[in-house]
Amino acid sequence: MKLRRVKEQDTSVADGMSATARVDPRTKDLTKRLEPGDIAVINHEDIDRVSAEALVGCRPKAVVNAARSISGRYPNLGPEILVNAGIPLIDGVGEEIMSKVTEGESLTIEGGRLLLGDELVGEGTVQTSEQVSADMTEAEAGMSVVLESFVTNTIEYIRKERDLLLDRVGVPHVRTKIEGRQVLIVVRGYHYKEDLAMLKPYIREYRPILIGVDGGADAILEAGQVPDMIVGDMDSVSDKALSCGAELVVHAYRDGRAPGLERLQELGVECVVFPATGTSEDVAMLLADDKGANLIVAVGTHDTLIEFLDKGRKGMASTFLTRLRVGSKLIDAKGVSRLYRQRISNLQMTLLALAGLLAVLVALAATAAGQTLFGLVAANFDGVISWVRHLFGGSSAG
Structure with missing residues (x-):
């Protein structure tokens, strides 16, 4: 076909x-x-x-x-x-x-x-x-050359960002309180819409800190949520997202240059600058880890070799190392669908019981015995109401 x-x-x-x-x-x-x-x-x-x-x-x-x-x-x-x-x-x-x-x-x-x-x-x-x-x-026949380049870039990244990766030096202060909370990082990557839709019960129940990486902030808004933080170079995020009240962290080059900073200044919104080599996806994960997140859930991020290479830039070596750095806390959204089961609340149990009771009453009403029973109950109920009216009426007369 x-x-x-x-x-x-x-x-x-x-x-x-x-x-x-x-x-x-x-x-x-x-x-x-x-x-x-x-x-x-x-x-x-x-x-x-x-x-x-x-x-x-x-x-x-x-x-x-x-x-x-x-x-x-x-x-x-x-x-x-x-x-x-x-x-x-x-x-x-x-x-x-x-x-x-x-x-x-x-x-x-x-x-x-x-x-x-x-x-x-x-x-x-x-x-x-x-x-x-x-x-x-x-192209598959030439993969060995690409892998060699990938390894070389990885080593270069370790040399440049040793302090950040190993000693956590250079992570800026942010106002969003992350310590002890779960964090959901959204990147506009593979199947991000499906993953976000799947995670609605998780978001509703656990209320994680929502971090959008550039266009991921718009994905969060489209899903009916509001991001707590937006991380990135701000080139592919809408003005609506930038003005939604989320804390803004601008990903800058290691020398401090931040092309996205000028746009935020024009919009008149405050921001924090985070100079780092690598991708904005890495910056978001490192920030969440450094600020004490107890779990990092990733949506739309990269986790296979082809996905790293498919991004088509040297910086993806940093994503590979960042995943190793925060690996003990990191879980992919596709894994959440298998591990997470929504707990049933008391309200849901009450509604379920009422629905069952209603079904029984409807079934009884369809039978002759049930109709007789409902007639007797209605007659007794009318008698109780008449007695109450007579009681209060008598008191008034007295």
Whole structure:
């Protein structure tokens, strides 16, 4: 079925399609405004799984990638997700397409050719399932080089952040009281929406500290909760989330530069700066651990080798080490679904008993004996009411 769908997709591209172009070199920014039926124009080498799932969720007519969707560095999962979803992927068009196509223009795709009116503005390769499989096989063969690089980056991170990882030096003071509490850290990663929905009973019962990592803060708001803290470089979080009252911790470079700080100053909100190498995901975990959290529950974070590599940057070595550092407290949301069982409250037990009693009464009312019984009870009840009225009426007369 998948192969048939892909072949139909290739035919539709060959026949030609036209739609409104949405252009952005950053896929995560583009998906915020991408509408169903648009053509997404991106510049994303090695499309990762999270980006691909976000694109599929927007239901574009096609995806045009200026870069190579699979460079061969490692077997990234994104292109396969797009192709299997029936979304045409035109690959390796060249970076000049980002300036030749303007947001909102009508872009036409014929095979691998891109046209603005009658003008040819770019040409790439239409990816098929067979081509993606071949590229993935080739990428898997080069995994040893990537692993060596990953190990090297890990050693470099240990050297740079030894004080932070081992001695906890450099963690800033925050006003949010974390000590002795459970902490739920939300990253907009794999299946974060499903995991958050699954954790609603846990959140309602244990009321953990809610920490959103950049766009994870918006995910918390979408789930009907309010984050207690937002950690990140603040580039992919909405103004609504930044103004919700959560404590803001800006992830800065080790030299103190914090690109996101200017945005917060413009909004007029207070924040704490946390200079550290690595990712904002790491900063959130290290902060929760340092401030005394007794359990850290992670949603949307990375826990397998392919997920680390799929993030596509050197900083993921820090995430691997951070997980080792806080491992005794850390549990993945998918594990919570198996370990956690909601306790039944007294109110729930009372409602259950009342529902059972009501079912019995309804069953009795459907029988002749039950109707007779209810008639006798009603008659006696009327007699009691008449006696009470007579008693109080007599007292008044007296």
